[in-house]
Amino acid sequence: MNHKVLPNVTVVDHPLIQHKLTIMRDKETSIAGFRRLLREIAHLLCYEVTRDLELEMIPIETPMQQMEAPTIKGKKLVFASILRAGNGLLEGMLDLVPAARVAHIGIYRDHETLQPVEYYFKAPSNLEDRLVIVVDPMLATANSATAAIDKLKERGANKIRFLCLLAAPEGVERFTHAHPDVPIFTAAIDDHLNDKGYIVPGLGDAGDRMYGTK
Structure with a gap:
């Protein structure tokens, strides 16, 4: 149910996601409802952004017999949340991948200049060996997302994906120009x-x- 809009962008247009997103857009939706829907959408988006993870076969024993069965290959994933709104997506992602490592990147947007200001960064070690999925509900100006990925790359991350709920065309263009190697979902x-x-x-x-x- 995906279609490519730009070479670097996947719009996940699954009916359940679109239905839940419509309710979230409604200004009458409660805080509790908004939070719950964001977590539910995060489950569905996580399913897509991890669709092509590499698998390897391991020996296990079922109640019936021994067998070779698939498991995710390589080191644990890293979910990098751009604070604070990213945590709404992060919680849903961790429901599906509870063993994932978590990075927190504190960036806020100066409302006068619209430029990102970093105030916190804490990430797992060995980022170069891990797939890092950066989460933030909105890709608007893309200033915060671009700065967050700059910081992750400085720490060695070289396999990064960006996951958001909504994007603006201007943000997609700016982000793609800054980080053409990072796909957007x-x-x-x-x-x-x-x-x-x-x-x-x-x-x-x-x-x-x-x-x-407020």
Whole structure:
């Protein structure tokens, strides 16, 4: 159910995701409902972003007999959450991959300059040996996402994917220009950014709607 919009972008247009996204966009949806839906969508997006993970065969014993069975190959995945809104996707991802390592990247957007300001970075070691999936609900200006991936690459990450709920065309273009080697997975590409750097029609500020802040 995927279709490629740009060479680097996969829009995951599964009906369940689109249905849940519509409810999230509705301004009348409660904080609890928004949070629950984001977690549910994260399950479905995680399924897509990990679709091509490499497998290897290992010997196990079922109640019936011994067999060779597939398991995910290589070191544990890393989920890198761009704080704070990324944590809404992170929780759903960890439901599916509870053994994943987690990185937290604290970046906020200066509302005057729209530029990213980093305040926290904590990641597992040996990033060069792991697939790193960066999560943030919105790819708007792409400044925060670009800065987060700059930082991960500085720490050795070389196999990175970016997962978001909504993207703006401007953000996709800027991100792809900065990191052409990092594929984007999103539930929708919206129309445009407004002059405050918000996605339109969008769903407002994901962090505020998730945590009930303004």
